[in-house]
Amino acid sequence: MKIGIVGLGIVGLSTGVVLAEQGHKVVGIDIDENRVQGLNCKRSPIYDPGLQEMIEKNFNNLKFTTDYSSLSDVDVVFITVSTPTVNGKIYLGYVFDAAKKMKEYLSDSIVVIKSTVVPGTARKVKDIVGENVVVNPEFLKEGSAILDTKSPDRIVIGSENEKAGDIVEGLWRFTGSTILRTSLEEAEMIKYAANSFLAVKISFINEIANLCERIGCDVNVIANAIGMDKRISPYFLKAGIGWGGSCFPKDTLAITSFAREVGERLRIIEAAIEVNEERPKRVVNLLEGLLGSIKDKRVCVLGVAFKPDTDDTRESIALKIIDILKSRGAIVLAYDPKARTNKAEMVSKEECIRDSDGIIIATEWKEFYGIEDLLKGKYVVDGRRILDPSKMDRTRFRAIGLGE
Ligand SMILES: NC(=O)c1ccc[n+]([C@@H]2O[C@H](COP(=O)([O-])OP(=O)(O)OC[C@H]3O[C@@H](n4cnc5c(N)ncnc54)[C@H](O)[C@@H]3O)[C@@H](O)[C@H]2O)c1
CATH class of the missing domain: 3.40.50.720 (NAD(P)-binding Rossmann-like Domain)
Known part of the structure; x- marks a missing residue:
């Protein structure tokens, strides 16, 4: 499959390199040009055990860019941008910005929210990108990000569109972990x-x-x-x-x-x-x-x-x-x-x-x-x-x- 990853922090990179290792073609997008440039020279912007090696090992299946038009033929795109708190409240601007920017390039693609977002957010993303939205929260721990992505304790997939949920489930089946199917809000809340x-x-x-x-x-x-x-x-x-x-x-x-x-x-x-x-x-x-x-x-x-x-x-x-x-x-x-x-x-x-x-x-x-x-x-x-x-x-x- 062709996979898009929007937001190349520890979550986006770990998801990207692990899916690339599974044979998928992965395009990673970030607004930070330095980060993208470094990654295109096989340099990880973050230290986490095994991450640098995974970038090098799977480089043939990886591409990094700041250009959202590279998402035009992806089957699945993961949103993995930051969701910081500002004045004690979650700031969702990066998530909505990513959704708006990708919208014009998506055909039948599934949009997977991996960033941690408060209940109700996926519904708002649906209003921007359409029905194919899935919530797949990330539970990795920094310091063992790659290992955790390859074999998580469980995988949560929240969706209203069963087929979209099935496709995301298929992506993670190789982990052998228990996969739980839930509603959008339950998936957001579980995290x-x-x-x-x-x-x-x-x-x-x-x-x-x-x-x-x-x-x-x-x-x-x-x-x-x-x-x-x-x-x-x-x-x-x-x-x-x-x-x-x-x-x-x-x-x-x-x-x-x-x-x-x-x-x-x-x-x-x-x-x-x-x-x-x-x-x-x-x-x-x-x-x-x-x-x-x-x-x-x-x-x-x-x-x-x-x-x-x-x-x-x-x-x-x-x-x-x-x-x-x-x-x-x-x-x-x-x-x-x-x-x-x-x-x-x-x-x-x-x-x-x-x-x-x-x-x-x-x-x-x-x-x-x-x-x-x-x-x-x-x-x-x-x-x-x-x-x-x-x-x-x-x-x-x-x-x-x-x-x-
Ligand atoms: N760090 C963790 O251990 C961890 C674990 C589980 C879940 N999460 C969640 O995953 C999400 C990502 O976390 P992280 O630590 O990887 O984030 P991060 O802040 O390290 O990286 C996010 C990246 O997204 C990029 N970005 C921001 N807006 C963008 C846009 N519109 N288009 C493209 N790129 C954009 C930033 O430049 C940055 O490189 C957060 O919601 C976080 O809560 C993090």
Whole structure:
């Protein structure tokens, strides 16, 4: 089949290269000329394991352009543009813009919305492009985007036009994953319910961590024990500095504000957001508890990506921590194996540790595990619970959810 992909972020690229590997001819469109140029030179604009290799390996089936007329003979076109929140509400302008731009080139093509959109959006896209609209939300995780696209836990296909739904189902059958057919609105809602539930789970354990710090318990012991209950499961029960990234913060805001607009409140999700917003301040307070005032002190932040194995810093809690450190007068150094920020002076890991008074571990990159010896003599806050407390000088060490 000939496939169009509109929006070449991590979702569009992963979808595109995986379908190209299945033998489909894929044309990727983006409004960002630099991105398109780089891709045409086989350069991935994003770091995610295996993505660069997949672009190289399947290049014969891939074409990248800014020109929407390349969609003229596609069978299926995926909309994978950004859906950010602006002033706490979802901004759907990129989705509608993409739909309007592609409209004149579509013949009988199926338009698949993969971007995360609030319920009712597909219906509006239908008004622009016609009846053949399908909602196929994406559940990939950055850091394992290709693997997740090839074998997702489930595939959701929302459609009113059965034949269009069948064709999209056929595209993904190779994954062997369970495929669920739903209405348009159910498919849109499933994505928000899934992300919000995960965000709530993390905020839940983070609140338990706060209490543990106060009463001398270790939240990891509690999380481990409750995670053994199959009804709870051990996943997303790691206490830490809070959830960031390009999805949870914007999706929880989008669905709570959407709910309010239609006359409902999602109080548990609103509370999870509130708990999360306090996290960066708590982490800095832990460091201040060790160092006293951090004014004019040098602080090293280890990790700026919102999670390991990605260079994505969107809504990264590490960046919020850096802002708070600076607002309290600290001089901030940072190190990350892949991600960059201009909010702090980026240096090597060794310099970052050597040249600072205090250290905050903000992202659990593999290379930060087992560095207890390197941190000797420093004041350390482990925001990700990757260090072994028994190997640390407890007068100079604090960790999330670990009471003194
Ligand atoms: N990042 C994730 O982990 C993830 C996971 C699941 C779902 N999602 C959802 O998928 C969607 C895309 O996410 P992403 O992180 O890949 O986005 P992104 O912001 O990284 O990339 C989107 C791309 O779309 C391009 N674009 C914007 N408007 C366009 C237009 N009119 N025509 C062509 N290109 C256009 C941008 O230039 C950009 O390159 C979002 O709705 C997001 O919520 C993301």
